[in-house]
Amino acid sequence: MTATGDADPRPLHIAYSPCPNDTFVFDAWAHGRVPDAPPIDVTFADIDLTNGMAERGEFDVLKVSYAVLPWVLDEYALLPCGGALGRGCGPLVLTREPGLDLRGRTVAVPSERSTAYLLFRLWAADVLPEGVGEVVVLPFHEIMPAVRDGRVDAGLVIHEARFTFRDYGLHCLADMGEHWERTTGLPIPLGAIIAKRSLGAETLHALAAAARSSVLMAWDDPEASRPYVRAHAQELDPAVADQHIGLYVNEFTAALGEDGYAAVRGLLTRAAAEGLVPALRPDALAFPAL
Known part of the structure; x- marks a missing residue:
């Protein structure tokens, strides 16, 4: 489909993570079960990679961190559905010792262009005015082992680590999402x-409709997505995968809504005030009209 409505047989190239929430959300669309949806060609990549893909303009559709939006919104539009927001689902700062003072300590983070990192920096600005010591970037699956083994003092973790960090003998020093919710509501x-x-407004609206339909179909028949979810999360206990989906796929996945847009604007406005990201144009988050 093109901006003029003519048929275009080329599948659109989409990249999202193999995490259970993404495979659950996109299962129906990826397998051709969403009526009239634009065809897609799927590439799996962790979000630190998709952020870089977006900055280089490499794919038609991508799942990225909200933190990268200020660098890519000239070329890309934010779809009003399909993403991940929520409550009680924020990144955690983990340590081997409970109550560790982070001043002068080394903290591992999954990316400096991640939403988790922005939330961490905003938390630190409020509660650690003297700052932390060194920040190092590690792949997210290496962070808990690095903290456990003493290679770093603390780690910022995301995704299913919320459910598994105790298996590594670690303690939650602070919950970035809890701080965000408490200070912003x-x-x-x-x-x-x-x-x-460049796909045009008609195709962008078709993509948004397909994403929303795929979410609703996954909720209507959760069993249909299980093979896709399990195929790309084989190292996860199925119960943990279900917890992951339950936490990260919610009303904001189906539609950002007023609170969702306010959360995104609030995050990026606060981050810009701290010098962490460029300031957004006033209309940068607006979805193109037909």
């Missing part, structure tokens, strides 16, 4: 779905 913005503006 807003849901926690995590991952966004973006699509190239």
